[in-house]
Amino acid sequence: MSQEKQTSEFSKKSSNVILKDITKVFQQPETGNDFIAVNHINLEIKDGEMVTLLGPSGCGKTTTLRMVSGFEYPTSGNVLIGGRDVAKVPPNKRGISMVFQSYALFPHLNVWENVAYGLKVAKVPNDEMIRRTESVMEMMQLKGMERRFPNQLSGGQQQRVALARAVVIEPSVLLFDEPLSNLDAKLRESMRDDLRALQKRLGITSLYVTHDQSEAMAISDRVVIMKDGNIVQQGTPDEIYEQPVSRFVANFIGKANFIDGIYKGKDGSAALVDLGGNTMKIPMPGAMPGVEVGKACCLTVRPESIQLTKDSKESGALTGTISRATYYGTKIEYEVDLHGKPIIVEVYNPQLTERFRTGDSVSMKLIERCVRVLQ
Amino acid sequence: MEITSKSSGKSAAQMKRLNDTKTILRQPILLIAVIATIILLALFVVYPLVKVFIFSLTDETGKFSVENLHNILTSSRYLKVFGRTMLLGLIVAVLATTVGYIFAYTITRVDIPMKGFMKTIATLPILSPPFVLSLSVIFLFGKQGLITKNLLGIKGNNVYGMPSLIVVQVMSFFPIAYLTLSGILSSIDASVEDAACNMGAGRWKTFWTVTFPLSLPGIISGALLVFIQSLEDFSNPATIGGDYTTLSIEVYNIITGTYDMRKGSVLAILLLVPAVTAYLLNKYWVNKKSFVTVTGKPTQARKLIEEPHIKWPLFIICMLFAAVVLLFYGTVIFGSFVRTWGIDFSMTLDQYRRALQYGFGSLENSIILALISAVIGGMLGMIIAYITAKRDYYGKKFIEVASVLMFAVPGTVLGISYILGFNTKPLLLTGTAAILVIVFTFRNMPVAIESGTTTLLQIDNSIEEASTILGANSGYSFRRITLPLLRNAFFSGIVYSFTKAITAVSAVIFLVSPRWTLVTSKIYGLFDLAKYGQASAFVTMLIGVLLLFIGIFNTIINLLLAPRSRVPKLTKKAEESK
Incomplete structure (x- = not known):
């Protein structure tokens, strides 16, 4: 089966994302003091682009991702998805999708039901739901595993189910929260390449969070380096590597x-x-x-x-x-x-x-x- | 920054509570569940217990008075009863924990044959109906005792008293210590013991320097749990205690004999205080001392002890104990088929015929009421687990404490508190089936809550988030994700509640009425009439009923509710157009 045919099942709905002067303040649980997790960030992810947020833990990258998903609301600033301000839109109405670090597969549903979940929620007609689920499963090489439960799958297979479940609903934006960090080194590299190929083929606008610099370099159109809630540099992987603007960036990317x-x-x-x-x-x-x-x-x-x-x-x-x-x-x-x-x-x-x-x-x-x- | 000033002066925990409270106020269904739960717990847990305290501290006119308290605390008779209860509790705790430890150590550490059998023997008595062991003590060692009269030729042996009570309680309660200790012993990392061995310690030295100290919190925990059971026990002291009166018996005698509810309340509190103290000690002190960290990772496989000089003595000790347990259960079953124990050992079904004539209705009542309360308790337990596991709001602490309170309260105290609380209008419930259902529900619910809470805490937040981001609202996520995941917890709660309800004695002995009798109170009545044959027929039927229903519940869980893997197919029309 040709690639074109598989992709054509996919109607393209992706859109750009704009973060306008976003700030997020948390309270520290121990002291009750305020902690600025994200500090006046501006960022645009173009339609179909893959942008990675990279930084050490606590730099605000996950918080930024969660503000796009809607699981956190910015203290100030605006999030625009496809030009629409989503400040008051809950996560389940944003038309976006997310791949979680823990995969977050539903343990009581089989592979097929996991993948079809979002379509079922959206009350997609039965035949269309079946066709779309089958087509994504084929694309993700999950054919023949429909009846298995998540605990009967290997780490890589679970990862593919999580990805299939996220893309089947044809999201306008796809979010990745360190999706490869639970895989062993070899598998991580091959999954990384598969993931990038899929993203390019489907042309879904993607925001990817990781602390692994080689992963960020390999996968992204653009890398955004964060530190202490601020963006310290953004650019293509080669720009970041060859033109670091600070010692921090030079040290963080490569040696x-x-x-x-x-x-x-x-x-x-x-x-x-x-x-x-x-x-x-x-x-x-x-x-x-x-x-x-x-x-x-x-x-x-x-x-x-x-x-x-x-x-x-x-x-x-x-x-x-x-x-x-x-x-x-x-x-x-x-x-x-x-x-x-x-x-x-x-x-x-x-x-x-x-x-x-x-x-x-x-x-x-x-x-x-x-x-x-x-x- | 302008944001910083707003929240100063409040701790983060308070902020979370405030925020969660606001969230709940916005969700009508959740709010109704919280309010309804608080009302139910206040009415059926807190109110009756408060009533006991009020009764014990007032005189006949309702004025505050410590006279009753003073009278009882200075009466040598009641102090003696109190002392006996504690002494029995201590002796049984030490012995039962020792037996439990030997079983737990042998099963987890030593390479012995017939391990499955040993495990069954060490856990079965937990499910056992009451009166079984008392009956067999009477059958074996009583006036007509198979061993005392028929074997040894002793005439008129008095079996009633402290020694029999100790034997019976140790056999009844050692499984509690065994379960606690086998949990602790198997979670001690094998490499710690290997390390001791590696540094030159022998088996004996390794045990006393590593294994034993590490299992000490489990030993104390097991002993405290056994101690509570011994204090609470009604059925054994009532049937073979003889003159050795314990507190729960004394309360029963006072209330059924003299109807002096005030005196009864004071004695109930005398029973309540040590039981609750032991419960709290175990929950908050011992559990914090535990060295064992549960990582969830399987530790390295343990090499079992094979040396014959350790293996065989432990095997023989466990086997002997197991043989005694089997002998006791077997005696009762045998006794139920015998015409007249001690005199005419011919086989007959007469005992069953008479038992059913005498109390078939009560057996039916027990099963129906236990089922109703188990289902209600299971559902309420899941609701309480859901509203308390991951949220914090004003009133949550009350729900948490009140919902497990009944677990720590001895059955006798519970019984008296319900009589006091629900014998006048508008809360007139005594004499109805409802009061029995309510008592069962609230007493046995904590296990359902516990397993529900554990399940919910294990569900990673991201699983609910995944459902949300795929478009589901909170109601849909709850129905399709949370509820199905709680299924196993729900059913294990039901099995526990059902078993406990159908075997309950002390909590219901005051609450049964001529219209609503229960099988356990009927069996107790047979002891008074010395109709041990009928009693054993009843007890055997009860064992059968328990096994049957546990089997049914397990079948439901395994067959009907196990996740079935289904993949829908395209309709014919769509298939063709493809």
């Missing part, structure tokens, strides 16, 4: 090294930074928020953007000693002691490159195109 220097000013589009007497020219320094001439700044460089050579006393090269070497197969990760500060260097394809041992003296050459300047 990053920070080398202190003093900002000397610009030379065309390049930035000049003084590193202990040597001036380094950085061709693409980024937006450099908050960086001032003559003041301290830091260079951010990813571990894979540093080249290691035997200590060559070359001018401008940073020299240090290897303090740890870990072999991963696809790469070797070195920790280099640079005047008491650890620098992480990753060398890929170790079979083709020179290897170093703990105690070796090495020179590090930063690949200038990959260096960014931050405050």
